[in-house]
Amino acid sequence: MNDDEKFERGVADFNAGRFFEAHELWEELWLAAPEPEKTFLQGMIQVAAAFHHHGRGNARGAKSLLAAGMAKLAACPGDFGGLAIDELRKEVGEWAEIARRNKESRPWDIPKIHATKDARRKKKRGG
Secondary structure (H helix, E strand, O other), rough: OOOOHHHHHHHHHHHHHHHHHHHHHHHHHHHHHOOHHHHHHHHHHHHHHHHHHHOOOOHHHHHHHHHHHHHHHOOOOOHHHHEEEHHHHHHHHHHHHHHOOOOOOOHHHHOOOOEEEHHHHHHHHHH
């Protein structure tokens, strides 16, 4: 599996709620990545780890990692790597607010990672 396939597998794992698996795949890529991809991947890893902690009942760990991940993703363009990062930041930010207020959240409220419209069009055309 090449790096692009690993990253896409991580996105699929994240969207399926397999946060630990996404974290592991992205961490492998992060170790060798140059900037700005390195910071982007670290943010994605921290967000995935936050939701993993949330699922295990570790609210403190989830809050801390959401904040750290959001800080890293804040430096990324809104369409970084063909992904809708603005949308993800918005949804993760809403989650961080829920966590800050210590409110319970439903599993279906967990953000998903989406491709940008341009990336979806390109993929449809096979390019």
